[in-house]
Amino acid sequence: MGDMDDGGWEVCDDPEVRPVPPCIIYSYGTGKDWTFDEDVSRLYGCHVFAFDPSLDLQRHDRTPLIHFYPWGVSGTTRTNSKGWQMYTMEEIKGLLGHKDKTIDIVKMDIESSEWTAVPQMLSSGALKGVKQLYIEYHVTSATNNREGLKTIQAVERDGWKKFYVRKNFHCMRKQRDFPVKRTSCYEVMYMKAQN
Template sequence: MALLCATPNYWDEPTDSQFNPWHVLMYWWWYFPPSFQCPHDIQRVGPISDGGKWICGMSLYEEKPRASCVIYSFGINHETHFEGEMLDRTDCEIFAYDASVSDMGPDVEGRPRVHFKPYFIGKKDKVDDHGVVWKTLKSLMKENGHDWIDILKVDIEGSEFPTFDAIMDDFGEVLPFSQLQMELHVREDFISFPNFLKWWERLESKGVYPWWTELNLNPIYSGQRAWASEYCFINVRGGKKNLLIQNQV
């Protein structure tokens, strides 16, 4: 009771400007738990550490023919255990992008069905002052001749918020992927809590819901707050393009 009296503004309908979830009993992430369930089998692909992902319906991808299985991966940084295992277990084709490296990691380098370009994904197409190429998801899919992505993997160190705002602007009410594997970074210099809440609600309004979350503990080990967390999302839209909802359409 003493603690509650000492911080009344956090419990008496605080305004957005007053509210800071880092300073109350619950961490930021506790306000955004998984709200959905994967309707298929769930399997870990990659290591039980940073870089591994929980995949919804992995057995479905293992059964799919190569021509219709597409993975986009943004943010490589030579950590390609996930991509390597997907190549081993499926006939999926992988399109990977990261302008911070000149090639991919040893798990996939030189293997068939892998396409890599040193680009950053962003909110518009441009070449910046350092000569770095930025492309929107819409432009990359057009260049590759794709209208749907089975698995979209994103780890772009805080740039996910403006990037996904652009994706939602470009694609309207049906975002072009079956599932999204994305690490979210909520450091105060990246995004405020009110803006994150609006961004999250907008993503859910497009039919994209979280079904799994996994806290990244690396910041904690270095004495920081837990500002990064892996989220797995499923898209409930897309009709017959979306393998994960075929028994629902």
């Protein structure tokens, strides 16, 4: 679903996890690419709640099924140094009245904030009732690789199974003392058939 070049995500369409109305999708990190949100809302008839504090947009309904909020997701609720309002996923679910609702897909492309957001999601139980989880992991020189590995292992220990992994070639970089270019972004799609 979405742009095949960048911004697209592989949706698992197996019957036990396929979004079926009334379905809910959280799309963290929309950027200027709405193709994923548009495709999943059109194909599955889901309400997509799109979040991105970096866009200069107010809260609005982009379509009858796509609802935009200028919030970010993080490991703590705060206003960050850029003036962006950040919430935990648990708080976002509460603000939207979704605490006891099934969330069919959580998609996250949040530019390294996943390293604080995901551990909090796991420890708080915010992922309970989520069927599919898509994360773009950003590995940069500022990433603590040991803590990052612990986060990825914690996702898998929580019962999430990878069904698709790909490198995002839009994040290519040359690493000093390494002979070839590498990517710093890895998109991992997980599913959880039973919650």
